[in-house]
Amino acid sequence: MWADLGDTYDGPHATPQRVTSGPYFLNISSLNDGRLDLAQSDHVSSEEFAKWTRRVTPQADDLLFSYETRLGEAALMPDGVKACLGRRMALLRPNRDIVHPRFMLYYYLSPAFQRKIKQNTIYGATVNRISLSTIGKWPVSLPSQKDQRAIAEVLGALDDQIEANTNISRIANQLAGHLFDQAASSVPRIPMSEVLKPVLGGTPVRANIDFWNGADLWASAKDITGAPFAVVVDTEEKITQQAIEQTKAKPLPAGSVVMTARGTVGAVARLAVPSSFNQSCYGFAPVAIPPGLLYFSVLRAAQHAKSLAHGSVFDTITMRTFDHLQIPNFGDSGAATEAQITPLLDLVSANILENKLLAKTRDALLPQLMSGRLRVKEAESLVETVM
Template structure:
């Protein structure tokens, strides 16, 4: 029978975080996970703070996190949730709360999916207060009402279906990460002793464009149109979709001409120096430069531009450029490669980049399926038996 309960009623323990920044230990094997490391409802270890074992013990003295606990962000921003893995090295960072679901009342993974569903996120944000930074108090989280819950067995079945999609996404992500590391290593080894030349001597930058927004006929969803945000958020530097799309008329009659698959886009303003590769043809806006595979094949083109911008940032002590202009390409160097070297190197890194592309594309399909099913399953409009075959065909 479905009944309404609060978060406090379905958890055996709820603990607030330490209200201070955990001391950083660059060599630490433990992590304090704060809200910046929780975006996307997964732990980003690069955004987490490495801490020592002593700090970990102090930061978890109220409750030692265990696998299946949920870490909830109650400020900056409100709403992200991550599941504690079985690594035994995760401590709550600032502005978080640690929840331990009661297994007799609610399945931990079900509660994770429930709280990350669009409707519950909307309700959480609506209860947040603060004129400068929206936040939830500990009492607000404890008293937050959950929708009527199905039986624990049904919860587990729902979580298993959604979890199968996430498990496949995780496997693809690991495959893409390994392929990216290997491709980068192969490229770096191959060019390590090569002479260099200005990028402008080899490549021709193309400036993108934005169709007039006053003409709605230009903004029909027919062609991808990448902005700097699409480039910076591209998983593994691979663009498979864009937030906005344009019409055929815009792609053929304005400056927003599409580039072919394998082209590279470099952000020139805003967050400057981000690099992404097109896994599908796409137009792009004027805050970016595009490069078409020609003198250099797709894989070498991507790594040449990526490494050139990374070196430039390192020289600038990690700061971003103010902007990139055509003259900038006179000062960004890429390796000199003979035709035979180009063919050999591309034959090694190209297939790895294809693996990444396919993994990212499949993850997009899996995530869209999960996000479409989540509210339907949570509301009871769909039952697990109705979607089992669809999910099974994807994983």
């Protein structure tokens, strides 16, 4: 049973006052694809931290998981992080004599256990939840400690490479932005509308089944805001070539930049592959400005516009907006800056594509290893082909 795996604790049933620095206050938004994303976590003061850790202080290798709203999310607590549990968060402190912590994470994320979560979900009027008072009675079937370690090592190798790629991409992206800002600081600025031609996206008629579930990418605002490192490599929905030919959903080439104009306004992403997009977005093709300079020019213009709002309503972007948003006019000096930032942005795109393949491999191996249908040695050979 779950109770045999270790001790389960939940977080406070309230929210403390947040501050800009200090110990982390973990929340369910911090759980992302089996990892703890501290960038999505808030902070609390030392005094608040002492108050919110009276029940439990998260420690390395605790299994963090959500028991309300975003059910099924989990991550391991990293070493050296000072944090307290947030609302709707719980943790399992694994008994290492019974379960390997990293195996426990993969076991939790496996399709079989995810089905168990769904079977035990309590559907409420406001939020869905699982009961921490009954989770201890859930049946759990584990392989030997030796097999647990072996499975954790195979799947962990893929996740470690994803993490390494992510860290490299973060550094490369920051360096590219720094190089752009440094070059842009010494050149004049001009309205975006003088150099760029915004393209408004379109949505094919959903009632026409010939337009949907094709092979061509079609980005919604959600795809733009959720793109890793603001790079679109795939979209949740796809359209057909017929939709492209007969509707306003025309694709822009790789290297183009897309900005959300409604909803979450001012989110910017670049296209690593050709893609169409909906009418909540404007696109900019790399015609007058090369891809790297185009991306950072549009990104910085959007960031500047949002900073000027100062909390006031900034809820839409129209064609007229681009008369007022300014970008650097690099002229002949732009080629040198583009040559500096292009390899860095290409590295980010390549890492994101590789991470997609690694995650797909991990997700395919996970249920096979957990069920015993695939031997660890066989899985190791498959992993070697993608790393």
